[in-house]
Amino acid sequence: MDAPSPSASPTPAVTVENLTKVFKSGFTKKPLLAVKQLSFEVKAGEVYGLIGPNGCGKSTTMKVMLGLLKATQGRATIFGRDSEEVASRQDVGFLPENPYFYKHLSGRETLNFYGRLCGLRGAELKDRTEAMLELTGLTHAAERRVGGYSKGMLQRVGLGQALIHEPRLLILDEPTAGVDPVGSRRIRDLILELKQRGITIVVTSHLLEQMQEVCDRVGIMSNGRMVSEGKLEELISVENQTELILQDAPPELLAKIRALVQEAGGKSQVVSEGKPRTTLEKLFLQSTTQTGDGE
Amino acid sequence: MSSASTRSAYTSFSPGRIWTMATHTVTQLIRMRILVFMGIISMVIVIAAFAFPAVSPEQQLKLLKDWTFGALQVFFVIIAIAATGLLIPRDLEDRTLYTTLSKPVPRYEYLIGKLLGVMLLLGSGLLLMDLVFSLMLYVKQSLIISSQIAALEKEQAATPENIAFIKDLNSRFGLTYSLHGAVWAIFLKASVVAAVSLLISCFASSTLFTILVGIAFVIAGQGQALLREWFLDKMSGFWQKFLSGAIAVFCPDLTLFDIAEPAIRGEIIPLGVLTEVTGIALLYIVGYTSVAYLFFVEKEL
Numbered sequence: 001m002d003a004p005s006p007s008a009s010p011t012p013a014v015t016v017e018n019l020t021k022v023f024k025s026g027f028t029k030k031p032l033l034a035v036k037q038l039s040f041e042v043k044a045g046e047v048y049g050l051i052g053p054n055g056c057g058k059s060t061t062m063k064v065m066l067g068l069l070k071a072t073q074g075r076a077t078i079f080g081r082d083s084e085e086v087a088s089r090q091d092v093g094f095l096p097e098n099p100y101f102y103k104h105l106s107g108r109e110t111l112n113f114y115g116r117l118c119g120l121r122g123a124e125l126k127d128r129t130e131a132m133l134e135l136t137g138l139t140h141a142a143e144r145r146v147g148g149y150s151k152g153m154l155q156r157v158g159l160g161q162a163l164i165h166e167p168r169l170l171i172l173d174e175p176t177a178g179v180d181p182v183g184s185r186r187i188r189d190l191i192l193e194l195k196q197r198g199i200t201i202v203v204t205s206h207l208l209e210q211m212q213e214v215c216d217r218v219g220i221m222s223n224g225r226m227v228s229e230g231k232l233e234e235l236i237s238v239e240n241q242t243e244l245i246l247q248d249a250p251p252e253l254l255a256k257i258r259a260l261v262q263e264a265g266g267k268s269q270v271v272s273e274g275k276p277r278t279t280l281e282k283l284f285l286q287s288t289t290q291t292g293d294g295e
Numbered sequence: 296m297s298s299a300s301t302r303s304a305y306t307s308f309s310p311g312r313i314w315t316m317a318t319h320t321v322t323q324l325i326r327m328r329i330l331v332f333m334g335i336i337s338m339v340i341v342i343a344a345f346a347f348p349a350v351s352p353e354q355q356l357k358l359l360k361d362w363t364f365g366a367l368q369v370f371f372v373i374i375a376i377a378a379t380g381l382l383i384p385r386d387l388e389d390r391t392l393y394t395t396l397s398k399p400v401p402r403y404e405y406l407i408g409k410l411l412g413v414m415l416l417l418g419s420g421l422l423l424m425d426l427v428f429s430l431m432l433y434v435k436q437s438l439i440i441s442s443q444i445a446a447l448e449k450e451q452a453a454t455p456e457n458i459a460f461i462k463d464l465n466s467r468f469g470l471t472y473s474l475h476g477a478v479w480a481i482f483l484k485a486s487v488v489a490a491v492s493l494l495i496s497c498f499a500s501s502t503l504f505t506i507l508v509g510i511a512f513v514i515a516g517q518g519q520a521l522l523r524e525w526f527l528d529k530m531s532g533f534w535q536k537f538l539s540g541a542i543a544v545f546c547p548d549l550t551l552f553d554i555a556e557p558a559i560r561g562e563i564i565p566l567g568v569l570t571e572v573t574g575i576a577l578l579y580i581v582g583y584t585s586v587a588y589l590f591f592v593e594k595e596l
Contacts, residue, residue: 023595066397068596086401090305094397100389102319104326116315117398119305161394 011080013169013200014042014065018074021060021224034060035224038074042217044168047191047201049211049232052221058204059097061221062173065202066094078169090118093162097174097204099154101161103147107138110146111160118165132160137186152183159190170194172203176210188214245276305399312400316408321416324378332370333420337427339366345435352439356468357559359435363428364555367481371417372513375485378413379492380505383591388501392596403588406493410584413489418482425478429470436469473564477555480569483576484552488513490583491547497590516549547579 021035035057042048050058063069065076067083081088101110111129120128133139136156141149146157155175162170172191176184184207191201191214205211211218212232219229228235246253254273261270343362386392395405443461447453492509499505523539552572558564 063393063596066393068393068396070595086307086399087305089397089399092397094394096390096393096397098390099394100391101394102323102391104323113315113319114394114398117312117395117400119309119311119399121311158394165398 012041013044015077016040019071020073022072038226040219042202044200045198046216047195047214049215049218050204056221057224062171091168093167093170095158095162095172095175099158101146106143106145107157108142111164114161115164128164132164136160151178155179169200174204176207313404313408317411320409320412324416332374336366336370336424340428340431353468360559371485372488375489376492376506376509379489380502382409383496384502402592406588410493414486417485421478421482432470436465440465467561473558476564476569477558480552480554480572484549487547487576487579490580494583494587497587515546519548520550
């Protein structure tokens with residue numbers, strides 16, 4: 001399936017309009033303002049990253065989008081439907097942070113249960129369950145009780161249940177939290193694959209490097225407000241600097257380049273020079289052969 | 296991805312989703328080893344069937360029924376409170392509620408499914424216990440009849456009239472349809488208690504709180520008629536009726552379902568009585584579940 005362009009569909013996948021959420025606590029405590037006048041839009045087919053420090057209101061926003069919390073003011077819509085309408089959840093798959101599932105069910109039973117809740121029955125339910133087990137690499141552990149799954153496996157079964165009904169929108173709350181780099185990379189690859197299939201994804205993560213790899217646009221939240229939002233490339237590129245990476249360049253060539261920069265004069269200058277470093281994650285992935293499947 | 300050709304379209308009320316929640320609840324409770332309770336009740340029935348060989352035959356049958364109905368009442372009310380109390384608070388504590396309610400599942404379907412699951416477990420458990428009890432009672436009754444006929448034969452008094460009298464007497468104190476009716480009333484009582492526990496669990500913060508308040512409601516429900524008689528007897532007609540009704544709405548009068556005693560004594564429970572208690576139970580269940588929904592729909596997750 002070809003990936004439709006993010007702007008192809010006129011109806012946005014998600015709209016959050018002037019969302020304010022206040023939690024009322026006990027009689028003696030002050031009400032807690034979790035989100036204030038938050039507005040953003042996610043176009044169909046794009047990967048949108050919602051980032052910010054702990055307690056900035058990301059999870060609260062996601063819960064409002066899923067109808068788990070009611071907005072104090074403002075509203076959220078999913079493909080044009082108010083998020084408080086149960087029907088809006090037909091199009092949504094949700095992976096909560098630290099997902100917990102019924103420990104007494106096996107991986108296959110878990111996927112079956114959530115598939116049934118989404119209206120899947122018979123051969124279609126069976127096919128989708130098997131497809132999700134395969135997609136998440138859990139076929140070998142399908143009969144094991146979820147209570148005995150590792151953190152990474154729980155995250156994967158969580159992804160399976162979120163995708164079981166082929167949603168158009170996937171909401172991932174810290175999908176790589178507590179997962180080892182191999183599992184984390186696998187989830188990242190899966191997000192990219194789903195994006196290729198045209199699924200809209202809203203994701204939060206503390207691993208900003210990973211967000212950078214998958215997101216088309218990001219919104220940065222702080223103290224319940226959106227402080228910065230836009231296309232990732234626009235937000236992170238340093239407009240007045242240029243990066244040039246050379247391979248097997250002899251010292252003479254480097255000297256010539258430096259001389260050229262000096263000759264050019266004006267404001268041009270070499271800011272830094274050195275060997276680019278690989279990331280610790282890449283080094284880990286190159287050095288480790290264990291896939292995480294045998295967990 | 297493939298198109299969802301056989302998938303049922305979303306409807307605001309789906310018996311399929313409710314059934315999925317209910318069967319899942321049954322599986323959850325069974326895997327929480329709730330069947331151990333039923334094993335204990337079966338043991339009580341078997342012990343009661345053979346523990347009192349010295350007393351008179353009628354007494355033997357009566358004691359078997361007393362023990363069985365006593366055990367069924369206590370255990371199934373406890374199962375109703377504990378099973379229901381474990382469901383919603385645990386789903387909240389474990390955050391499994393997030394994944395369930397983020398699917399297209401209305402909150403009333405979640406509640407109805409949970410209650411139906413508990414009722415299915417209570418119903419099938421009681422049906423099983425009724426079968427064990429009926430079998431033991433029938434065996435005991437047959438053994439007593441055989442031994443009494445043998446005694447008559449020994450005394451050379453086994454006339455058709457005497458044999459018929461013995462059979463008639465033991466049948467009256469033995470297995471009757473009214474006993475099944477009494478088991479049905481226990482099911483209704485346990486279901487009402489489950490509905491009360493469901494309501495409590497919708498605003499409770501923990502399983503322990505739900506169970507303790509549930510037990511308090513059962514104690515109040517058992518003593519309610521007595522308290523009404525005691526405190527409201529001196530009041531005038533209107534206020535007596537009003538307060539009596541208010542108390543009965545707030546806390547179910549569980550003694551309404553205690554119809555086992557006449558059945559144990561060998562009396563027949565009229566169908567009208569069974570229909571009436573079934574209607575009352577349904578009213579309580581629907582009422583409490585509706586109020587539970589009003590709390591649950593506003594619950595912030």
